[in-house]
Amino acid sequence: EAGVTQSPTHLIKTRGQQATLRCSPISGHTSVYWYQQALGLGLQFLLWYDEGEERNRGNFPPRFSGRQFPNYSSELNVNALELEDSALYLCASSLESDGDIQYFGAGTRLSVL
Amino acid sequence: AQTVTQSQPEMSVQEAETVTLSCTYDTSESDYYLFWYKQPPSRQMILVIRQEAYKQQNATENRFSVNFQKAAKSFSLKISDSQLGDAAMYFCAYRSLYNFNKFYFGSGTKLNVKP
Numbered sequence: 277e278a279g280v281t282q283s284p285t286h287l288i289k290t291r292g293q294q295a296t297l298r299c300s301p302i303s304g305h306t307s308v309y310w311y312q313q314a315l316g317l318g319l320q321f322l323l324w325y326d327e328g329e330e331r332n333r334g335n336f337p338p339r340f341s342g343r344q345f346p347n348y349s350s351e352l353n354v355n356a357l358e359l360e361d362s363a364l365y366l367c368a369s370s371l372e373s374d375g376d377i378q379y380f381g382a383g384t385r386l387s388v389l
Numbered sequence: 390a391q392t393v394t395q396s397q398p399e400m401s402v403q404e405a406e407t408v409t410l411s412c413t414y415d416t417s418e419s420d421y422y423l424f425w426y427k428q429p430p431s432r433q434m435i436l437v438i439r440q441e442a443y444k445q446q447n448a449t450e451n452r453f454s455v456n457f458q459k460a461a462k463s464f465s466l467k468i469s470d471s472q473l474g475d476a477a478m479y480f481c482a483y484r485s486l487y488n489f490n491k492f493y494f495g496s497g498t499k500l501n502v503k504p
Binding site for chain 1: 395431432434435436439484492493497
């Protein structure tokens with residue numbers, strides 16, 4: 277069974293540009309979570325999607341947004357990129373009924389120059 | 390607000406020996422879950438062990454066990470018979486039962502395993 281997959285593996289952008297990160301959850305999982313892992317820091321919760329709707333949001337500015345598609349895959353969009361947005365972005369998925377266990381992808385490394 | 394603190398940024402252990410990673414958390418809630426996740430160089434976070442706060446018995450998964458002290462808000466991970474493959478970043482995490490599906494992670498402990 278395929279795990280959580282994220283693309284691209286690495287993304288290089290310049291300040292002011294937009295970045296789009298993608299995530300495919302484990303088959304059967306309806307919830308998708310996004311986290312930012314900046315260097316030397318733990319994971320910071322960004323967004324949670326379930327059944328196509330945004331259910332919860334972390335303490336991030338509105339230029340961080342996303343969506344979940346009917347097949348439960350998800351996109352994270354970061355507009356007006358800033359240097360401090362450089363981080364590893366991790367996606368996780370869970371079964372709605374078993375939402376306490378999250379399964380993570382390998383992440384997208386976003387570098388903002 | 391919930392916070393999770395891992396006070397050991399880095400630790401080392403000799404292969405086959407035992408090591409304990411510390412984690413404390415702050416919460417006013419009575420029911421919650423606690424987790425230890427492992428992040429090897431491949432970057433993929435892997436669940437190591439989970440503890441439900443209402444269970445007094447400490448969780449165990451093979452060589453991994455926890456010491457859950459609810460009153461002290463402490464949740465340490467013990468790795469027995471350490472193996473080279475245990476080398477990774479370890480994150481302690483808290484999940485509220487009330488703020489549904491919002492996880493709080495510690496800053497991580499880097500574990501080095503020496504042959």
